[in-house]
Amino acid sequence: MRLEELIKIIDGEVLTKDNDLSKEIKGGFGADLMSDVLASIQPNAVLLTGLCNPQVVRTAQMADVAAIVLVRGKKPPQETIDLANQERIPLISTACGMFEACGRLHRAGLPSLEKTVT
Amino acid sequence: MRSGQRITDELAGYITRVEELAYELRISEVMTRDVKTVTPDMQMVQVLELFRKARISGAPVVVEGRLVGIISIEDLIRCLRGGDVAAPASDYMSTQVITVKAFHPVVEALKLFAQTRVGRLPVVDESGALVGIITKGDITRGLLRALQSDYQEEEVRRYRASHLFEDIVSDRTSLILRYTIKPRDFAHGGAASSHIKRALLRLGANPQIARRCGIAAYEAEMNLIIHTTNGGVIQVEIEPHLITMRAVDDGPGIEDIELAMRPGYSTAPEEIRELGFGAGMGLTNIQRCVDQMVLESTPGKGTRLEMKIFLQHEEALKDCHYNQEKKT
Numbered sequence: 001m002r003l004e005e006l007i008k009i010i011d012g013e014v015l016t017k018d019n020d021l022s023k024e025i026k027g028g029f030g031a032d033l034m035s036d037v038l039a040s041i042q043p044n045a046v047l048l049t050g051l052c053n054p055q056v057v058r059t060a061q062m063a064d065v066a067a068i069v070l071v072r073g074k075k076p077p078q079e080t081i082d083l084a085n086q087e088r089i090p091l092i093s094t095a096c097g098m099f100e101a102c103g104r105l106h107r108a109g110l111p112s113l114e115k116t117v118t
Numbered sequence: 119m120r121s122g123q124r125i126t127d128e129l130a131g132y133i134t135r136v137e138e139l140a141y142e143l144r145i146s147e148v149m150t151r152d153v154k155t156v157t158p159d160m161q162m163v164q165v166l167e168l169f170r171k172a173r174i175s176g177a178p179v180v181v182e183g184r185l186v187g188i189i190s191i192e193d194l195i196r197c198l199r200g201g202d203v204a205a206p207a208s209d210y211m212s213t214q215v216i217t218v219k220a221f222h223p224v225v226e227a228l229k230l231f232a233q234t235r236v237g238r239l240p241v242v243d244e245s246g247a248l249v250g251i252i253t254k255g256d257i258t259r260g261l262l263r264a265l266q267s268d269y270q271e272e273e274v275r276r277y278r279a280s281h282l283f284e285d286i287v288s289d290r291t292s293l294i295l296r297y298t299i300k301p302r303d304f305a306h307g308g309a310a311s312s313h314i315k316r317a318l319l320r321l322g323a324n325p326q327i328a329r330r331c332g333i334a335a336y337e338a339e340m341n342l343i344i345h346t347t348n349g350g351v352i353q354v355e356i357e358p359h360l361i362t363m364r365a366v367d368d369g370p371g372i373e374d375i376e377l378a379m380r381p382g383y384s385t386a387p388e389e390i391r392e393l394g395f396g397a398g399m400g401l402t403n404i405q406r407c408v409d410q411m412v413l414e415s416t417p418g419k420g421t422r423l424e425m426k427i428f429l430q431h432e433e434a435l436k437d438c439h440y441n442q443e444k445k446t
Contacts, residue, residue, distance in 0.1 A: 032394060033394055033395075033397040033399070034393070034394035034395055034397075035337070035394075035395060035397040035400055035403055036399065038333045038336065038337065038399075038403050039399055039402070039403045039406065043325070043329070049394075051393070051394045053304075053393055054305070054307075054308075055304070055307055055308060055393050055394055055395070056394065058307065058308030058309075058311070058312060058336065059308070059394070061308075061312055061315070061332075062308070062311060062312070062315065062329070062332040062333050062336045063329070063333065064325065064329055079305070087312075
């Protein structure tokens with residue numbers, strides 16, 4: 001799914017500059033615990049999260065996340081947006097809650113990129 | 119172009135490399151120096167012949183190096199329509215000539231092209247003598263040339279980084295990166311790991327290896343920030359077939375290592391959990407990412423975590439460029 005389609009599906013608002021909206025998103029992952037993200041996300045996923053501190057961007061960078069969606073209409077602090085711009089990771093805000101956002105994307109055919117932790 | 123507008127920091131962020139180049143490049147660097155000129159007494163039929171042979175659509179009119187006018191294909195068409203090809207160029211040339219200075223940035227020429235709709239601008243030096251001519255085509259070619267050389271410089275830079283281990287001959291070569299991690303410095307949490315991951319990619323590590331090292335380093339870095347009394351040091355030793363990362367601190371140490379290793383066990387306070395950490399998965403994550411992990415700790419003395427990632431033959435930093443060459 002292309003990033004621009006994904007944004008439409010969740011009525012997202014893009015918070016970063018100069019984003020490549022044609023970027024292909026391979027799947028999704030939802031978590032508020034960054035260690036969970038690091039433990040089991042696969043590359044090129046969209047990360048849906050309720051956290052909005054700069055650590056989300058750092059985590060995304062380490063885990064090769066393609067884009068970050070902040071759920072429940074959260075507006076992140078400026079440091080988070082600055083870091084996302086610097087690392088060129090698109091940051092999107094949606095009014096949907098976590099379940100709603102994940103549900104809409106999954107229904108639209110976006111697969112899960114959560115690896116089973118063994 | 120944003121002429122006349124003050125460039126704020128925010129705006130500067132939007133300026134592309136091409137726009138930057140339009141300010142950096144001088145007109146003298148992109149102009150055509152070999153200018154075909156016309157004299158005022160030249161017949162229009164000769165001008166026509168010159169344009170055809172030289173494949174140009176305009177030329178400055180010059181008397182002893184001094185610019186007196188400019189003549190273009192439009193002037194020629196006017197002349198041909200009247201069947202007046204024997205007339206001198208001075209009858210049809212424009213005498214209101216807009217010029218640009220050779221030492222001005224390219225952006226000045228771009229502004230004039232936008233404002234005046236002329237197709238070419240004679241270029242003069244400080245003394246006003248004609249030294250060249252510039253068209254939009256010259257600017258495009260100049261910008262492309264500059265971008266090409268930017269690109270080559272970048273290529274050379276990458277080439278050098280990824281050949282580090284090839285170029286240096288020794289019995290055993292390693293590169294050591296060191297990072298000092300301050301306690302409770304959440305604002306910069308992950309910055310060191312980010313540099314480590316980027317350095318590995320620059321050195322030619324494959325994305326999978328860089329990702330594993332990045333995640334392990336990140337968890338170790340967050341542990342130093344969250345749990346240590348005085349912070350600590352992360353040291354990464356990069357060898358062609360082995361990456362060794364060490365996170366060392368001087369306290370407080372871990373009471374029960376076995377318990378600390380248990381997935382889900384955490385001593386992190388609430389404020390850390392709010393950051394999305396302290397889920398008790400850090401050491402488990404590290405163990406998953408690296409090939410070998412050794413954790414030693416003495417309560418009251420400190421903790422030493424050593425992580426090793428072995429690079430298989432095809433992943434080895436030394437062999438990287440051979441693989442790339444085979445692919446292309």
